Amino acid sequence: MPETIAVVPVTPLLQSPPAVPPAPQLPAHTQAGYPGFHHGVSLLHGWLPQVITFAAVFLLVLAFARFTRRWWLLWVPVCLVFAGAVVWASWSYTDNEGLASDPAPVLLWAAVGLAGAGLAAAVVGIRTGSWWQRVAAILAVPVTLLNVGVVLNQWVGYYPTANAAWAALTAEPLPHQTDLDALASLRDTNVGTGRIVPVDIPESGSHFKHRTEYVYLPPAWFQGDKPPALPVIMMIGGEFNTPQDWVNSGQIMGSVDDFAKSNNGQTPILVFVDSGGSFNNDTECVNGPRGDAADHLTNDVPDYVESTFGASADPAKWGIVGWSMGGTCAVDLTVMHPEKFGTFVDIAGDLGPAAGTKEQTVKRLFGGDEQAWAAFDPVTVMRKHGPYADTVGLFDDLTPPAAQRRMANDPAMRARMQQRQVDESKIGMGGQDGVFDTGEVGAAEELCAQGRQVNVDCTVHTTEGGHTWQFAAAAFTSSFPWMTARLGIPVAGISS
Structure with missing residues (x-):
């Protein structure tokens, strides 16, 4: 692994005018290292x-x-x-x-x-x-x-520092973690920074056994006699995950706190959900033999967050941000349930739920049921659904490494590589796009192209880097102000 991860300003990949405003460039102080990234002895370099x-x-x-x-x-x-x-x-x-x-x-x-x-x-x-x-x-x-x-x-990039690894392995509290019972005493006070609350969301709508999940409440939530009806972002991690990964591995809370401070304490509520039930249970956020994860995320979580924290029930004020497998989930759940979610950010996701080849995926995730697979395939879902009313998506993906780009520009090398393209049955699975010269963005291009045919406003941004949690953190940080504005919270310089 290189000692630093290159992060360049996101730029539109598609030639047509982007339907989504370009995500703002990372602040200069975060481009070399994200907040908290260098706290403690590094496990990534040094x-x-x-x-x-x-x-x-x-x-x-x-x-x-x-x-x-x-x-x-x-x-x-x-x-x-x-x-x-x-x-x-x-x-x-x-x-x-x-x-x-x-x-x-x-x-x-x-x-x-x-x-x-x-x-x-x-x-x-x-x-x-x-x-x-x-x-x-x-x-x-x-x-x-x-x-x-x-x-x-x-x-x-799962554990950026020894401190982060130790905190995760010893189950230390997350930054600014507060018990649910303590929230009442903080009502109508200036809390300075937001609070993260561990929650046990009932499984009444899914029967999906899950681990403790977490809710981030921004400073604005504590203002006034009762909680304002804030928008919500559901945060989904990768294939091997815990609900704390966006905080411990992505270390995004420094960026969230900085943004909240500059935006009068106003951000969406963030819900760090459990999409697997255990670390190595790859559900791809579908219903199947590995658990009814989709029902949990679309029924249990919204009902609980709205009733417990007074969050908005307006689907236009609910969004999903996902990384890797979570990016696939973000697209899938949004296009399947536009009545619940209006906006998604897909960070380096696949073409659809994937657990190997298509044949393996159908068997592992859906018990061999092709119709169940089709019901969760985002391309099939969009084609069947028809025009969407107000759905917007942002794809943030990786450009290929410099060496790969040089090979792609070599006609002889390009011809040889095209002869070795992957089997069509594997395209979109495990990050394989069947597109040699665009790295991981092949799936994003296809999804966005299909989305535009049914009025899903979307664009594809590309960033140079590796498929790591540090890339996920940078993509989240750059898209967070746009997502916040999209969900209805005023942000200086960005229109909703």
Whole structure:
């Protein structure tokens, strides 16, 4: 992973005039690092990841150094073959499950190979060498596994700092977290910054078992004798997620607080929802064998937020922001339920709900029911629905890396790559668009083009960067003022 993530001003991708105003450029002080990004020791770059990698390699060298010549000739090749098998199995599983929107870096597979070699070396040579060599061999296993975790984290940006990782692992309270019972004592006071409230939303409309969810209440919510009917943004994270991810991994609250302060304390209510029920349950926000996530998000959440916090029930004042899988959810839920949501921001989402290829998706998410798949396929939904009355969407996606752009401009290389395009059944799945020269934006282009045919106002913005939480945070930060204005809260310089 690079030490910094390039963020450039978002620009319209489509040639026709954008229906949505361009999202404002990130403030200068946030372009190099988002608020909170550098609080604590970085896990994405700097000395700590380097020390962990060095320790893993060093212990592995000691583990192999204890082998005699006979052991080297016999068991070292076995260890290397085992390491290769571990890499192949890991890559095959990742590819088969459609777990990655971007190809994993070579460094990740190298780290996986080191871990496989360390495990094999510890097993086959546990009875040889001196005691300190045996200790080194045993320690090599957890340290090489830790190194895999660090490299994986560098790829996706899940924990930007050691502090963020520790806070998540120890379930520390979120910034400005307040109990629901304490809100009454803050009524009609100047709270300075907003409050985040953990909530247990009833499952009466879905029977979807979910974890604790969180509601951000801006300073304006506390003003007056009773809560104002503020608009709401539903915040949905990626495939592997917790409801706190936008706060802990995205670290967006610094930007939200700054914006609220500059806008007289007025922002929408943010609802950090649980779309999976558990960390590794990829529901893609649909109803199916993995749970009725769609019913929870479209029935349970709005009813609870409106009744508990006095939020507006006007669909024009409800929006959805989603990242990666959550971006797919944002589009899908909005076009399926225009009577509930009027605006969406899709940050690097797929063409539709995806759990591998289309065939795998239908089986895994819908129990093999093609009609159920069609009911949640946004392109099919839009075509069937016909013209929408007042639905607006913003797609914020990644431009391809510079090396890929250079290859795309090489006619010979372009011709060779076009001959190797992915199977049509996989287009839109796991981030695969079947479009070599536009990276992840192929799905966004197709969705927006279809949306425009049925009066969905939309535009596609592109930003250079990686498929990481830091990209998601930057996209949210740049679109938040526009979304706020779109939902009816005045913002200086932006019309609704």
